[in-house]
Amino acid sequence: MTTTILRPLALALAAALSMGIGSVAMAQSSHGEHAGHGGAASGSATAEMTEATVRKVDKAAAKVTLKHGAIKNLDMPPMTMVFGVKDKTMLDSLKAGDQVRFIAASESGQYVVTMIQVVQ
Numbered sequence: 455m456t457t458t459i460l461r462p463l464a465l466a467l468a469a470a471l472s473m474g475i476g477s478v479a480m481a482q483s484s485h486g487e488h489a490g491h492g493g494a495a496s497g498s499a500t501a502e503m504t505e506a507t508v509r510k511v512d513k514a515a516a517k518v519t520l521k522h523g524a525i526k527n528l529d530m531p532p533m534t535m536v537f538g539v540k541d542k543t544m545l546d547s548l549k550a551g552d553q554v555r556f557i558a559a560s561e562s563g564q565y566v567v568t569m570i571q572v573v574q
């Protein structure tokens with residue numbers, strides 16, 4: 455009686471353990487890769503996307519304040535800062551508090567968001 459209950463339990467536990475460890479590692483590596491693949495699919499050598507939280511949107515000045523993670527292509531650590539945007543209409547769908555992914559570039563001494571999307 456006890457063995458029929460315990461054996462499946464032990465198997466399930468072992469499976470859950472190995473799956474748990476496996477999925478944690480996968481979640482971490484696939485996270486960054488997903489963002490990169492999504493953006494890089496069409497234009498091969500494009501920069502990786504960076505996650506950020508929108509702090510402020512200034513449509514009149516075509517600027518957006520982002521609390522961003524490390525931006526690899528700009529060699530920039532995580533911080534909150536103001537970016538210009540390539541196109542003002544990029545700000546239409548953004549509001550303070552939004553979680554976003556974006557790509558920024560340095561253009562004539564200014565940091566400019568070239569691509570941004572809200573993360574659902």
Ligand SMILES: [Cu+2]
Nearest residue numbers: 530533534535
């Ligand atoms: Cu920055």
